[in-house]
Amino acid sequence: MSDTETFDILEQRKAYNATLTQAADKTRATWFPVVVLLLLLAMPALQFVGNYNYLLHLLLFTLSYVVIASGWNILGGFAGYISLGHNVFFAVGGYFAGMMFARLGISTLILAPLAGLVAGLLGYLIGLITLRVRGPSFIISSLALVMIFRIFFENWEFVGGAAGVSLKANDLTVQWAKLPYYYGFLVMAAFTVWVSYRIKHSKFGLGLRAISKDEIKAESAGIDTRFYKVLAFAISAFFVGMAGAVWGEYLTYIRPNIFLTVLISVNMVLICILGGKGTIAGPVIGAILIVAFNEFFVATLGASEINILATGLIMMICLMFFPLGIVGTLAKHRKLPRFLDWD
């Protein structure tokens, strides 16, 4: 090897080491999510000093959105398959756990993982069929899925048809009645975010990212694209189904129109797009913002269609300034505050 060549390599080594130190400097702010989690764990203590039921409801609502949006993100954000039909799994989880609760009296909080597995298995089977196409065709197939399941549930007498089934409320006093569900969703949200993080940093996650960029390249790189996609679909359905399980008991009834509405399937997509598709913190930020916007407009404009319109409008404005979502865009410009960098 000639001297100049050796010199070149040494130069490159140096340059590379410099980039490494830069990377190491970007230490993770793990404390932040941990502190948020602790605060949320302590929040119900407010009930000792007053009536904060509404606040707890909003937090619970946000947490449930974190679970479904983060779940959706595994397929839609990581693998790049936009599903507008993920509320099917919300419904399947809800009905499975709801019916078991109604018949056998087992709490949906205990059933949630099982309901998630049922939804995940269904997701796996559906994914085997619908993931053969991508882009608009996939989106349309996911919409068709919602219609099929809506018709199915509305006509299935065993689960009460369109009227659904009402579920027993728990025996706790009004002050504490929300607590089990609040903690249920908190645990699920933390779990979902943690799993998303683990997936993103695994070979599986790297493969999904490759698939979202260029499936043919991914395939020729040695990635079993079909299995990766279907597995992502199943995991994603698992989380959405788990959320659905507890949601039914929280509302004290299961009915097609609380699960299988456009609003829910669209919201999980919007949350991810607003927060940052394919990022870990994105769905969390998005869920907080959507609930906050909605509350703000309901408070100022009243509970009419106008607040939905206003929420839509402000989202459009956000996306004009943050085309990749808030977390995604800030990260791209290297302006993401460290405490929000969960990736």
Next chain:
Amino acid sequence: MLEIRNLCKHFGGIKAVDQCSFSVEQGSITALIGPNGAGKTTAFNCISRTMTPTTGEVWLDGERIDGLRPHKITGLGLSRTFQISRNLADMTVLENIICQSKISGWRDMFKPAMSADEIEKAMGILEFLGITRLAHEDGGNLSYGQKKLMDLAALLMSDPKIILLDEPAGGVNPTLLEEIIGHIRKLNEQGLTVLIVEHNMDLIMRLSHRVVVMAQGQVIADGTPDEVREDPAVLEAYLGGTMEAA
């Protein structure tokens, strides 16, 4: 090592590849040449199963591979590059390369995306190609020539036995061209079998041990560079004499 038998690929009425048969010897550099639209890329696509061949067989080390899915073929040690680089944007060069590292079974899927060993191996490859400084660049932001080098780097990550290069030096400057030729030669000396598509005749004649010539989907000549150069059918296909000019 690699044997293609009666491969056909039809697009509607177009016979892009028509009854193609040729083989690639272990340890050789074999060139696949032919005028634009001869069907070289399509043949590559059928071998690596990016496309499904209409009919025909592909054998790798005595195993029939034309029914396998692409990732299996890569797993068996056949890797390819694309004529137009397909880099993964929003992923660093390092990630682009490590994407290509071998995964066996679903257990591997949940290992960390990039182990220290893999990073070291990838950096070794980048060093061999002289592009270490690009490691943390976005794969989508590279220049044309850099992309070609990155393709080569990614290819090596999967420890292939045979590599299919579709115009690895197409449209790059003469210095880089020499560099890439050097790399291919070095890899071949280390025992890697190479099948290469290239339009630069000078390069082909210097580099390859065997040359397969395609025109209109068919193999019209097959032999050493010198034999092929003299072949009347080849001269005909290249419209009389561009071979000398090249």
